Amino acid sequence: MTSEAPSSSSTAVLELRGLHVSYGAIEALKGVDLVVNEGEVVTLLGANGAGKTTTLQAISGLLKPRAGEIRFHGERVDGIPPHEVVALGIGHAPEGRRVFPLMSVLENLRMGAYRFRRVPREELDRVFGLFPVLAQRRNQEAGTLSGGEQQMLAIGRALMGRPNLLLLDEPSMGLAPLIVSQIFDIIQEINQQGTTVLLVEQNAAQALKLAARGYVLETGTIVMSAPARELLSNPRVRAAYLGEGAE
Ligand SMILES: Nc1ncnc2c1ncn2[C@@H]1O[C@H](COP(=O)(O)OP(=O)(O)O)[C@@H](O)[C@H]1O
Numbered sequence: 001m002t003s004e005a006p007s008s009s010s011t012a013v014l015e016l017r018g019l020h021v022s023y024g025a026i027e028a029l030k031g032v033d034l035v036v037n038e039g040e041v042v043t044l045l046g047a048n049g050a051g052k053t054t055t056l057q058a059i060s061g062l063l064k065p066r067a068g069e070i071r072f073h074g075e076r077v078d079g080i081p082p083h084e085v086v087a088l089g090i091g092h093a094p095e096g097r098r099v100f101p102l103m104s105v106l107e108n109l110r111m112g113a114y115r116f117r118r119v120p121r122e123e124l125d126r127v128f129g130l131f132p133v134l135a136q137r138r139n140q141e142a143g144t145l146s147g148g149e150q151q152m153l154a155i156g157r158a159l160m161g162r163p164n165l166l167l168l169d170e171p172s173m174g175l176a177p178l179i180v181s182q183i184f185d186i187i188q189e190i191n192q193q194g195t196t197v198l199l200v201e202q203n204a205a206q207a208l209k210l211a212a213r214g215y216v217l218e219t220g221t222i223v224m225s226a227p228a229r230e231l232l233s234n235p236r237v238r239a240a241y242l243g244e245g246a247e
């Protein structure tokens with residue numbers, strides 16, 4: 001498999017170099033290298049337990065790497081606290097949405113904008129433009145939304161911090177195919193509006209249609225890195241992540 005091996009260029013928004021993350025004795029990431037360039041959608045694929053969530057949590061400052069570097073626009077960000085990572089411009093829609101169920105849609109969105117003294121009107125307008133259903137339900141308790149709406153809220157909340165880089169952890173998880181298509185269309189729109197995206201997915205077929213490039217993570221190690229088109233036609237990827245005979 002070809003390796004992109006992108007160098008430390010000024011267009012790199014995010015660079016992971018030799019990233020090691022452990023949970024006690026469990027080594028979840030064993031030297032991950034990954035680059036996301038300005039304006040890209042990059043997907044990180046891998047089976048359950050591969051280390052995808054761990055990777056995103058390390059980027060967000062929720063987990064401290066044991067070794068390696070995380071650079072955002074060239075600056076080291078590993079080891080800095082999560083709220084400072086948000087303030088630098090990294091938004092994270094976590095696995096399982098994690099909306100605040102007893103708070104309204106609007107209150108959830110406000111939480112995403114906590115780094116600003118006042119909720120920025122343009123961010124709120126952008127989120128309501130992308131997700132009209134959230135505008136309709138702005139006063140509804142988040143816990144009463146459907147799964148798809150909660151996912152939209154999780155993405156919207158991350159956008160409220162005005163991120164340059166949006167981290168999405170399995171946004172399609174547990175959603176019906178029609179809703180998944182809607183979510184992926186919106187991710188594309190968010191990217192076209194100028195936000196760089198790192199998309200973690202088990203849904204490889206959809207993710208590779210959206211992404212320019214992809215990485216495949218297996219038990220804490222990147223085993224493939226290639227343009228999405230190459231990954232889609234790669235026999236090993238097809239067998240492991242797209243199912244036999246996938247179109
Ligand atoms: N809080 C934790 N404590 C101990 N081990 C964990 C914890 N979270 C994840 N792991 C382990 O780290 C590995 C990677 O997990 P994770 O990053 O959640 O994978 P993925 O998101 O790809 O499914 C797995 O072996 C998982 O069991």
Ligand SMILES: [Mg+2]
Nearest residue numbers: 052053054095
């Ligand atoms: Mg995960």
